[in-house]
Amino acid sequence: MKEIILIKNGELTLKGLNRSNFEDILIKNIRRRLRSLGEFDVRKAQSTIYIEPKADDFDFEEALERVKLIFGIAAFSRACVCEKSMEDILSKSAEYLKDSLSKIKTFKVEAKRSDKQFPLTSPEICREVGGKILETNSHLKVDVHNPDLVVYVEIRDYYAYVRAEQIHGAGGLPVGTAGTASVLISGGIDSPVAAWTMAKRGLRLNAIHFASPPYTSPRAEQKVKTLLSKVARYSGTINLSIVPFTEIQDQIAKNCPEEYFTLIMRRMMMRISERIAKDSGSLALITGESLGQVASQTLPALVTTDYVTTMPVLRPLIGMDKEEIITISRNIDTFETSILPFEDCCTVFTPKHPKTRPTLESCELAEKNLPICELIEKAISETEYTYIE
Ligand code: ATP
Ligand code: MG
Secondary structure, three states, rough: EEEEEEEOOOOOHHHHHHHHHHHHHHHHHHHHHHHHHHEEEEEEEEEEEEEEEEEOOOOOHHHHHHHHOOEEEOOOOOOEEEEOOOHHHHHHHHHHHHHHHHHHEEEEEEEEOOOOOOOOOOOOOOOOHHHHHHHHHOEEEOOOOOOOOEEEEEOOOOOOOOOOOEEEEEOOOOOOOEEEEEEEOOOHHHHHHHHHHHHHEEOEEEEEEEEEOOOOHHHHHHHHHHHHHHHHHHHHOEEEEEEOOHHHHHHHHHOHHHHHHHHHHHHHHHHHHHHHHHHOOOOEEEOOOOOOOOOOHHHHHHHHHHOOHHHHEOEEEEOOOOHHHHHHHHHOOOHHHHOOOOOHHHOOOOOOOOOOOOHHHHHHHHHOOOHHHHHHHHHHHHOEEEEOO
C-alpha cells in the first residue's frame, strides 16, 4: 500500500502574502532533511504539502521522525493513497486503519472533495466509509461530537487520501524565514536551549564557541559539537567558528582585577562574536543568559556586556527559571550531553567574589591595561571554521 506524508500548516496560514515564500522555504528545508533517505517528491497544492516516496527503499519511518523535528510544521499525518473509486477507498482504508481502529472505541469520518466531479457527495462518502468500518470492527461506535479518532477522506485531483490521527509537529516557523543569527555556544545547559528556541522562530543558526586549550580539553570541544548536532536536527546545518580564547584569558588574569574576570571575558566574547557574526551574515547574537542566574547575568552586568556591541543580543531564556530551561533541554535531548563533566572556559577562571553590580566606568577602568584590539585581531585570525549537521 502506498503511503505519503501530508502536512497542513498552522501558523503559516497567518502569514498572508508571505505565505507562499514561507512554504517554499519549508519545502526546501524538508528536501534537505530527507535527502539521505532515498528518492522522494515534495510538492504543495491547496495549502497542503505532500511528501511522496518515489522508490521502494525510501525510509518512511525515519522520514516521519525527521519531519517531526522540522520547524514550521504544526501537525502532519501519514496517509494512504487510493484510486479515486469508492471500491478502492473502502478496501484500502479498512486495511490501512486496522491498527489505529483496534486501539479506540469511538470514531467519526470526515470527507472533503476538492474534485467536485467525484460522483459521491462528502456526506455520502462519510456514510459509506463509516459503514464499512462498523461492519469490520464490531467493537466500534460512531460519535460525531467527541470521537477517539477522526478518519479523514480527501478526494483530490489525481488520488484520494485516507488518513487517521494527526501527529504533533515541532511548530514554529521554517528555519531561514527570519534571517540568520549567531549563537554563543558553551557546553552548558542554557545555550543549546537558547539556540533551539530562536531556530524555532525561523532563524538560521551560526555558532561561535570560545575554547581555552589546555585549560579546556578536546573532549569539551567535542561536547559542544555533539550539542550542536542535536540542535541541528531541528535547525538544519550550523556553521561553527571555534575561537582560541586561552591567550585572552591569560592576559585578563594578568592585567585585570579578579572580581572583573568573568565580566571582561564576556565583553571580549561579545566583541569578537560581533565581528565573526557580521562576517558570516548574521544580524544578531544569541546567548543562553537568564536574568540573575549567576553573577555575570545581573542586570548591571548585562548592561556592561551589551555595551560593547551594536548588534542586538537575543536572550530567549532571560525570563525563564532553570527548571523551565532544563525541561526544554530534556525535550530536545541536549540535557544528558550538557551535564557531562567537561570543563568550560569560564569555569576555569571563575573569580571567588565576582562583581554583581558593575558600572560601565568601573568595567572600562578594570580592562584599561588589556591590549583589547590586538587580542581581538589575533583571536579572529586563529579562528577555525567548520560546520555541523
Ligand atoms: P550555559 O549553560 O549556556 O553554559 P551558563 O548558565 O553556564 O550558560 P555562563 O557560563 O555565564 O552561563 O554563560 C552565559 C552565556 O555566555 C552562555 O549561555 C553562552 O551563550 C555564552 N558563553 C559562555 N561560555 C561560552 C563559550 N565558551 N563559548 C561561547 N559562548 C559562551
Ligand atoms: Mg556556561
